[in-house]
Amino acid sequence: MGDEDLLRVSDLETHFFSYRGVVKAVDGVFFNMRKGESLGLVGETGSGKSVTALSIMRLIPPPGRIVGGKVIFQGENLLEKPEEEMRKIRGKRISMIFQDPMTSLNPVFRVGEQLAEVFTQHQGLDKKEAEKKSVDLLKSVGIPDPDRRAKQFPHQLSGGMRQRAMIAMALASRPDLLIADEPTTALDVTIQAQILELIKELKREVGTSMLLITHNLGVVAETCDRIAIMYAGSIVELAKSVTLFKNPLHPYTRGLLDCIPRIDAPKEKLAVIPGLVPDLIQPPLGCKFHPRCECPSDRCSAEKPQFLNVGDDHWVACDRNVGNIRNP
DSSP, X not given: OOTTEXXXXXXXXXXXXXXXXXXXXXXXXXXXXXXXOEEEEEOOTTSSHHHHHHHHTTOXXXXXXXXXXXEEETTEEGGGSOHHHHHHHBTTTEEXXXXXHHHHSOTTSOHHHHHHHHHHHHSOOOHHHHHHHHHHHHHHTTOSSHHHHHTSOGGGSOHHHHHHHHHHXXXXXXXXXXXXXXXXXXXXXXXXXXXXXXXXXXXXXXTOEEEEEESOHHHHHHHOSEEEEEETTEEEEEEEHHHHHHSOOSHHHHHHHHTSOOTTSOSOOOOOOOSOOOOSSSOOSSSTTGGGOSSOOTGGGTSOOOOEEOSTTOEEOOHHHHHHHHXX
8 A cells, every 4th residue: 555545544443332332333444545446345234334435524423433543535634634624625526426316415406406516616616607517417427308307306306317416416526536335226227237337437537536335246346446345344355356356365255255146156055154244332352254254263263363465465354364375
């Protein structure tokens, strides 16, 4: 992880303080992103993917709080910036596409008005100019009859159109970093493919780096340069997409890949990862995955594994695998 990184997240910790205890939703996360790169952040529901994204944006709602770590963006630590500065960064230098466009778009304002606000707030355009650019932007993301759609309210658009409007809003200021949090979750399969192709095409045109959050390994295989696998609040493996699919080192990564149905596989039951996701208030000691692991050692239940580079920009938090690589 070098000085040329656009974004470098180091030992990030975000906790939620509940009546039951402290939920360590993000627990010592490390990863980096380079300019123009696509990074996929993959994991089960509840693994901390969305909380990681919201922590980068400094949008953690109470009772949550970022309690440690650094988020270095273009050489500056976002966690040290006053809220006023963060407002200028959000939507201009870093944009985010949220999971559900119906709850992300304001239901009482027309779509064009919400898009125009990006141009008036971040680019200083007057209202008339901003409205014209909004219509052009809706057209660029493939929304038919953009003049009419700009005058409509979010509930009058289909799910696919609302998501396109959100993408248009996120890319309006040509940000350096786009965070896409499950951008196709609520859409049917054909619309999913269109939305992903649209994001890739616009990313190429604008030159934006993208952090794609998903639980779908097929999506990141098609879209991302590198993949980070997240489990119970921590990154357990980070590698180039080709490397991760060809040579997964963490047992959790292997478990996820084994769960993918294959056309050429024998007609047997799908593989499953045994056990349950741990309680983040009282996680297991040592490696959090060891109660579900196929080959745990005594050390796995006693010591938290370090997140180490095992060569060719391949990082893994698994003592057994790192030891095997170093001492074949």
